[in-house]
Amino acid sequence: MSQTPIDRAAQATPTRVARRIRGLSDRAIAWIFVAPTIFLLLAVNIFPLIWTINLSFTNFRANRPNREVEYVGLRNYERILTDSDIWLTMQATAHFLIWTIVLQVLIGFTLAWLINRKFRGNDLWTTIIVLPMMLSPAVVGNFWTFLYQPQIGLFNYVVAFFTGADPSSFEMIGSVTLAPWAIVIVDTWMWTPFVMLICLAGLRSIPDYIYEAAAIDRASKWRQFWTITVPMVLPFLMLAVLFRGIENFKMFDLVVQLTGGGPGSVTELTSINLKREAFEKWRTGYASAYAIILFVTVFGLASIYVKALNKVKER
Amino acid sequence: MKTARYLAVTALSVAGMGANGALADDLTLCWAAWDPANALVELSKEFEAESGHTMNFEFVPWPNFADRMLNELNSGGQLCDLLIGDSQWIGGGAENGHYVKLNDFFDAEGISMDDFAPATVYAYSTWPKGSPNYYALPAMGDANGWFYRRDWFENADIQAAYKAETGQDLREPQSQQEMLQIAQFFQGREIDGQTRYGAAIFTERGSEGITMGATGALYAWGFKYENEPGSYDMEGAVNSPEAAEALEFYKTFYETATPPGYTDSYMEQGLDAFKSGQVAMAMNWFAFFPGLYADPDVGGDKIGFFVNPPQNQAASTLGGQGISVVAYSDKQDAALEYIKWFAQPSVQAKWWDLGGYSAHNSVLNDPGFKDSAPFAADFLEAMDAVQDFWQEPAYAELLLAMQKRLHDYIVADQGTAQEALDKLIEDWTETFEDEGKL
Numbered sequence: 001m002s003q004t005p006i007d008r009a010a011q012a013t014p015t016r017v018a019r020r021i022r023g024l025s026d027r028a029i030a031w032i033f034v035a036p037t038i039f040l041l042l043a044v045n046i047f048p049l050i051w052t053i054n055l056s057f058t059n060f061r062a063n064r065p066n067r068e069v070e071y072v073g074l075r076n077y078e079r080i081l082t083d084s085d086i087w088l089t090m091q092a093t094a095h096f097l098i099w100t101i102v103l104q105v106l107i108g109f110t111l112a113w114l115i116n117r118k119f120r121g122n123d124l125w126t127t128i129i130v131l132p133m134m135l136s137p138a139v140v141g142n143f144w145t146f147l148y149q150p151q152i153g154l155f156n157y158v159v160a161f162f163t164g165a166d167p168s169s170f171e172m173i174g175s176v177t178l179a180p181w182a183i184v185i186v187d188t189w190m191w192t193p194f195v196m197l198i199c200l201a202g203l204r205s206i207p208d209y210i211y212e213a214a215a216i217d218r219a220s221k222w223r224q225f226w227t228i229t230v231p232m233v234l235p236f237l238m239l240a241v242l243f244r245g246i247e248n249f250k251m252f253d254l255v256v257q258l259t260g261g262g263p264g265s266v267t268e269l270t271s272i273n274l275k276r277e278a279f280e281k282w283r284t285g286y287a288s289a290y291a292i293i294l295f296v297t298v299f300g301l302a303s304i305y306v307k308a309l310n311k312v313k314e315r
Numbered sequence: 316m317k318t319a320r321y322l323a324v325t326a327l328s329v330a331g332m333g334a335n336g337a338l339a340d341d342l343t344l345c346w347a348a349w350d351p352a353n354a355l356v357e358l359s360k361e362f363e364a365e366s367g368h369t370m371n372f373e374f375v376p377w378p379n380f381a382d383r384m385l386n387e388l389n390s391g392g393q394l395c396d397l398l399i400g401d402s403q404w405i406g407g408g409a410e411n412g413h414y415v416k417l418n419d420f421f422d423a424e425g426i427s428m429d430d431f432a433p434a435t436v437y438a439y440s441t442w443p444k445g446s447p448n449y450y451a452l453p454a455m456g457d458a459n460g461w462f463y464r465r466d467w468f469e470n471a472d473i474q475a476a477y478k479a480e481t482g483q484d485l486r487e488p489q490s491q492q493e494m495l496q497i498a499q500f501f502q503g504r505e506i507d508g509q510t511r512y513g514a515a516i517f518t519e520r521g522s523e524g525i526t527m528g529a530t531g532a533l534y535a536w537g538f539k540y541e542n543e544p545g546s547y548d549m550e551g552a553v554n555s556p557e558a559a560e561a562l563e564f565y566k567t568f569y570e571t572a573t574p575p576g577y578t579d580s581y582m583e584q585g586l587d588a589f590k591s592g593q594v595a596m597a598m599n600w601f602a603f604f605p606g607l608y609a610d611p612d613v614g615g616d617k618i619g620f621f622v623n624p625p626q627n628q629a630a631s632t633l634g635g636q637g638i639s640v641v642a643y644s645d646k647q648d649a650a651l652e653y654i655k656w657f658a659q660p661s662v663q664a665k666w667w668d669l670g671g672y673s674a675h676n677s678v679l680n681d682p683g684f685k686d687s688a689p690f691a692a693d694f695l696e697a698m699d700a701v702q703d704f705w706q707e708p709a710y711a712e713l714l715l716a717m718q719k720r721l722h723d724y725i726v727a728d729q730g731t732a733q734e735a736l737d738k739l740i741e742d743w744t745e746t747f748e749d750e751g752k753l
Contacts, residue, residue: 059749062391064411064708085719150576150723174578176727262520264727265719280382281712282389283749 053274056289063282076289086290088265089273095180096255096269097248101241103188106223108195109237115196116203126200130193141257144186148172165213171261179267187248195240201227202236212305215275238309242302248296270294339367340649345384345395346636349582350606351455354669362656368649375581378522385711387642388413396644397653399454399636402438406707408639409442411537414450415640420651423451426658427596432456436637436676438703439637451637453674455602457622458697459531459632460690461494462589462607463487463596465619467506476500478497485728486617491535491626494596498572501595513572515588515597516565519581520722523714527632527706528598528720529565531623534630534702536561545748554736557627562732566725578726589613598623600634601697603692605670620690622697633701635672709746716742 005010010018024032054078060069079085132140147155156167158219206228213255214224252271255261261268262279274294278287344359352374357371373394375383381401387394388408400408408414417440421428426451428436435453442450445630467473468485477485477500486492494692498513505511517528530538538561543743552558569577574593578582582599591595608614622632639655640650656662663675667687672694678684686690705713717739724735747753 024627063385065408066411080441171576172577173577176729181488259578260521262722262726264520264723264729265728276715279386280715283712291530 008189012100015106042255052288052291055285056292058285060285060288061138061282062284066128072285074285077293079286080290080293085265086270089268089270092180092265092267093249093269093271096183096251096267097245099181099184100191100248101244103184104192104195104244105241107188108192108240109199109233110190111196112199112203129196132190133193135190137254138257140186140190141254144182145173145260148182150174158232171269174263179198179259179263183267186255186258188249190254191244191247193245195237198236198240201234202233205236206232234314235309238305238312245305246298246302249294300314319567337378339369340646341369342396342646342649342653343371343373343394344397344399344653345373345375345387348376348379349602351602351671353539354666354671357669358662358666358671359653360599361651361662365537365656366649366652368652370653378519381522381711388643390722391643393641393643395641396646396650397638398641399638400451401636402633403704403706403710404707404715405439405442405450406710409450409489410446410708412642414480415638415642415647415651416451417452418447419655420654424655424658426452426455426655430658430660430676432674432676432679434633434700434701435635435637438633438701438706439635439674442706444706449637451639452525452658453635454638454657454671455635456672456674456694456696456698457600457634458600458635458694458701459527459598459626460601460604460620460622460693460697461488461598462604462618462620462690464592464613464617467501467511468619469626472638473506478749482599487621488624490624491532493701494569494624495572496598498568509592511592512574512588512594514568515577515580515585515594515599516568516573517581517585517598518577518722518726519579519584520718520726521579523704523718524579524581524695525721525725526717527634528723530632530702531564531598531630531702532561532565532568532626533558534632535623535628536564536606537627538730540705547753553740554733554742558736561626562721562724562735566732576607601672601690601694602634603625604694605688608689620693622693629696629700631697631701633703643741707750709750712746713743743752 057073058069059072061067080101111129115122115129144155147153150156150168153167153172155172155242156170159165159170160167170177170178210228211224214228219227250271251269252275255267255269256272259267261272270290274287274290277283277290344355346355351525352372355374356370363370381404383405384395384398384400385404386392387397388411398414400414405414409416420426428440428447431440431453435456436449437445439453440449442448468487472484477483477497480500481496482494483493483495485500488497494514500513501511504515509747517524519525538555538558540549542548542550542552562717574588577588580588582603585597585599586603586607588594589607590610592613598620604620607618610618622629622699638654640647640654642643644650657666660674660675660677663673663678667673667678667684674678679695679698681687686694704710704717709711720735720739720742723729724732732737744753
């Protein structure tokens, strides 16, 4: 009779060790296996989080190690939540978050629906569409600053071609009204393919026989779309929204390269503002409180969203 | 035989070491990546030959220089043995123990601060300000100045057009308002078949750009940081009517006399705008002037230089740096050796010849200095009236607040000049309260 790998492992284990293991309960063995992971989790996630919470109640500055650290209670939290400039960065983040998600979902789903139809060159188009998300955000930010350049930028010329306006008559990243849209456009250009891929996976997971049955029941294409396609793709779409939402809430590199948070502070997202507080002004205690507020916000919103996602899946 | 050969090699090695006086070290000097840094590399070859030490250089582009170097100092990093740090870092460098105090070394080596221009010693070396506590040797004198297209200014057709438009002669501006008028004259003007613009000024948001640019106007109007030096009493000084007027002036300059899309521009963008023939004038640091004068397209006879024009008073924004020994370096002796070598008058003279701006009196007071370069006289004039930003340990926080308030008002067109300055006082007050100075 041939031996299984488990049998072979058991025979290879020295008797002394085997006797010791035999004395351990299943629960103990389970702990031995998960202990390294738990240790790592505690070291790199939980401990820094607790330490950050602790720092958020102090006036600690990492660039002044010799200065006496004072506990300031909830003062940092109070300052942040009553600072009108911080609320402006929250508004800028909300504008960026909402519009990028709306546009990426609409365009991404449409592209996925088109690509899902079988036609010649389908694979080539998929590859071309996916290219932007393979680039580094820093590179994308950099070259879009050239595309948006009012005197030589291609973007301005394309807009001018369609509208008849003078290319240098508007500044995408220099104008207070256009700059928030400039970053939305670039992020949408870069990350719509990601949403498209997830939607495509959802579309391809729908078995053909469901559409065939609907066709036999004489359901129109429009009805098939709303009663079969949309509900079955929805969990995938919601997952894409979750990923993009979390990513864009902490968006930093692309926007820093593109606008640096300007003009003024109109594109200064919370992550950029937080970085300035933590690593340029070195207000470590204050920045810790800021980070905790953002963490609670993201965690809370994500938890509500995941519950909704699970309900959709259960349907 | 083998033993004899071994002894001979050992003896020769010892003799060689003796010639150099000490064991050779690998020193790293950190600075910003710009024209003078290349001159310093050239100059330092002499030090390598004399001392036997090897010089390595870490040059960081200006927009990231402060971020990169202050992080290095704050983390106690050993990357740099010598640092040519910005003048505003001196407070933090001294109080946080990043820089080695140089008084004993200067005394032992006979290096006197009286040999250097007083304005540079005050700005680059001392902390607390003006006290005889030295944390750096003045290394690179600098100020914000202006340059212009001399060929356009001297063009008869352009001169006639300017006269017809303004009733005045086109010349190097004698006041801030005249400079704006000239810039507005050139804005959108066709010259040699191309559209040209008035001037390239600093508008950068991320590091220090817009502050360094706008203070050129603020100082000229009489802006002050405090009512009394050291009092941190800012009300009425920072937000004086003159300061508000100066800020409105800079905003008008930005809106009516700069190229399109010029919303986040600093040194490099200004140089590009000038070298590509986009603008008639540009502000920038004197450090770039030797390179500009040597430029084959816009240098030589085509370029002229002038000091930041006065308005209510003569004033220029201070640039420049001192050279310090980093306290975390384990090669401090060799680093001090470099400073001793650098402080020599003969080395300082060569430094100026190579394109660095010496702050040594033997160079600046030389009768031939003013004629040694077309911008040398302007440099001396500028250094006589320089003003600098706060040099407090919390300088970065103070600077970022000013960057935000100025950019919000000038570029993003939010609020009024008075509101921007009032908010700036609020920000700075909060910082000084945190620092325990208010």
